[in-house]
Amino acid sequence: MGRAFEYRRASKEARWDKMSKLFPKLAKAIQVAAKEGGLDPEMNPKLRSAIATAKASNMPKDNIDAAIKRASGKDGVDIKNIHYEGKAPHGALIMVECMSDNPTRTVANVKAIFSKNGGELLQNGSLSFMFSRKAVFHLEPFKGDLEELELELIDFGLESLEQSEEELLIMGDYTAFGELSTTLENKGLTLKKAGLEYVPNSPLSFDENQLLDIEKLLDKLEDDDDVQAVYTNID
Structure with a gap:
């Protein structure tokens, strides 16, 4: 997919496990999503995904709430x-x-x-x-019928679906981020990370x-x- 080749995975994940760097990056993503689309996660798919990504990385709820609060503050830093x-x-x-x-x-x-x-x-x-902007969702492996899931998601903007032992990777056009995000949540799939990515x-x-x-x-x-x-x- 061009985002990160396999032999880099261990070192990259080890770096991101350093909480001193990880949590500030996640907080920025939450703050920007809240400022762009509103403070209510139910009405803001990007914010819901940013929060889900933070929770999957074990970011404390207090940190998440603080990031959302900063987005609403008039004196907050403009990121x-x-x-x-x-x-x-x-x-x-x-x-x-x-x-x-x-x-x-x-x-x-x-x-x-x-x-x-x-x-x-x-x-x-x-x-x-050289790159295309895509809505990309990294989820826990799906245990059901992948073909059936693929057929269901096509109506909501799915372009590709790929499953490995580690994750289910779903990709669609960047304009389909909201619909795909809501549909995956409604189906009860466990999100690890989601966002708009550059794909070669x-x-x-x-x-x-x-x-x-x-x-x-x-x-x-x-x-x-x-x-x-x-x-x-x-x-």
Whole structure:
């Protein structure tokens, strides 16, 4: 799918398990979703999904409530969604999603990470034809009839459905996020993470040595406090 290749999974999950970095990132996602779509999770699919993702990561309820409250405060920090596009070593393409209260700081940090790790920050729009924006849902494995589930979800914008031992991955057009989110909730499926992701239109393969070079850049990007997610065109 190009979001993260298999051999990176263990190190990536270990990093995200560091609560000092994980919870602030989850809180930002909740705050932005609440500010954009309203404070009522029942009426705001993005907020419901952000909360579900936080709960799946064992984020305390007090932290979740505090993030929603900050979104309603007049004196709260204004956090903006920003994305950057870049090129990693060996020509791998990267989309970087950030949430920041200081875009000047964020772009300087992201640019420095690219330049110090063999990459290059590109002008936004350069990769617009290389990635598609998709509604992506990571759920606990489904124990029922997958074919039946697939047929039901097609009416709500499903484009692809794939199950592994670890999760059920559901993908649809970004405009179908709300309908798919509500339908999955109504069916009682357990959400691990959901959101709008950048999916490569033409994934590429790289050898092990190339992947190690690319990994260094990806690690540094994901460690930045303002970076929410990193997507690549790696197959």
